[in-house]
Amino acid sequence: MALTAFGIESVTKLELQKLGYETKVEDGRVNFAGDFEDIVHANLWLRTANRVMIKVGDFDASDFGTLFDKTFKIDWSDFLTIDAKFPVEVSSVKSTLSSEPACQSIIKKAIVEKLKTRYHVQKFSEDGALYRIKVYILKDHVTIGIDTTGDSLNKRGYRTEISEAPLKETMAAAIIMLSKWNDRFPLWDGFCGAGTIPIEAMMMAKNIAPGILRKFAYEAWENFPKDIVATEKREAKKAVVDSEAKITGSDMDKKIIDSAIRNAGRMGLEKYIDFRAVSVERFTPKDSNGFFISNLPYGKRMEIDAEIYKTLRDKFIFLKDWNFYLLTADINFEKSFLKSNGNRKMFNGRIEVRLYKYERRNLN
Template sequence: MIRFCCPCHFGLESVLSFEIKKLGGENLAVTDGRVSFDGELSMLPRANIFLYTAERVLIELGSFRAESFEELFQGVKSLPLEDFIGKHDRFPVKGHSIKSRLHSIPDCQSIVKKAAVTRLSSVYGISRFEETGASLQISFNILKDIATIYLDTTGEGLHKRGYRRDSNAAPIKETLAAGIIDLARVRADSVVCDPMCGSGTFLIESAYRAMKIAPGSRRRFVSESWDSVPKSLWSSARTEAKDGELRNSSF
């Protein structure tokens, strides 16, 4: 089983939790602005394609106390990074720290990168990484001296549905609109009126929900290029999404 974490807008945790349960997620843990859960590897493409209100899908590699750079280094070094990162892959690092002794982000990035290289060098028996392959973004979150390390499976945020050729900063994200629509219980026979529609986000998201169109079915994800995720899992998830659409909906 893999531990996943999906950030979301504050206030939509219950909506996202319900979505994750419907997909088969287990052992859910809800905190402000995020939902963590367990799932098989097949959950990775399905979560990216089917979740309406998640901002992205992260793999939670592990958590540990890190009050010093040495603790951060050893904590990252102990994680099974090789389960996903190959010897040719790129693995940039980003993150943030809140209310913690380790507050210098550049220094933390350097330590996490060094620990990852040390771990992978030992596993693959090489001293230098060309990093010419797929990109696997490592991110860290240090909150009150507890460091959590993630891999981002999504790439561009899940609010990028793929139905807009060009987009600017919007007053409401598609993921937030989808959450509001879910709370409004829009169904296939619903009538939705938005006289101040602007770019039509509420109307488009309502149509997606009413016609059961998977929000990520018309875009690509960074983890589709990972060797650790079989292409057959992506193909199966996309077929499931297509087969589930209500093509004869009256919406």
């Protein structure tokens, strides 16, 4: 299961299909089949998913006895070593099994009892590698997964310096994909903050695996083939290509731009992205067409007022052959700015946002 933010399941589905997998979409997740290599490959290459889970259980249960029995039926020794640390996390929505702590206790007990039959011990030290077990109960349907990822996939490793209202790397990748931008066209983010959108775009242009800098939970598992991990990472490094993508990130705060440059540097991209400490009002790209893709300032970062909307609208009118894709939490955005060609509701963390599309020319 590739878990993803609500609203971008179709983007993650398309990613997985391009990686060669058949998919089945559910709310907040995309299912696909694979083996050890695919666990590594998906974690390394998925740009919009939050994590990759091994689905070990999928059944209906409306009472605690059934929940215990069906959890017990799973052959947990296929996944968990004798010293595995396996905390259980439960999320229950619209289910008769509404007590998450009770479900957590019953599932944990069922796993322990099953492992006893395999390892012939009465207690488990749980001082080994971490196998985080996540359980999702929706309307009495139970899905149990083991997290192969660890820290969420948005933690690429390059962004150690962030602005006040950071855009998740996974969300940045999703809105770039939804814009259908490609490196034949210029891209400008006029409110780039810590540089997430320009960096993610350049990573796509150069075919840099988003997980190349980081480690994953499965790497600590004794029962996971280490040679596969090394091979996949080696192949990912070989997959990087040259690109002449013209990507600009600007922000009026020089300190933020300096942070963006350092973030890009951790991915080796500081020489490829044109970062500028300049306001949207004072900068105009020379290109006749392109893509303006930006996470507009909102919430705690700063309050957008009429003057900022006017500045952006003036730039929009001037760049008459540019396509604009604007992400904002402002529910009255179109009333304050301009009527869009359409919008898409998504979630940046727990903040509900919408991507407004202003498509003037088919640039794809």
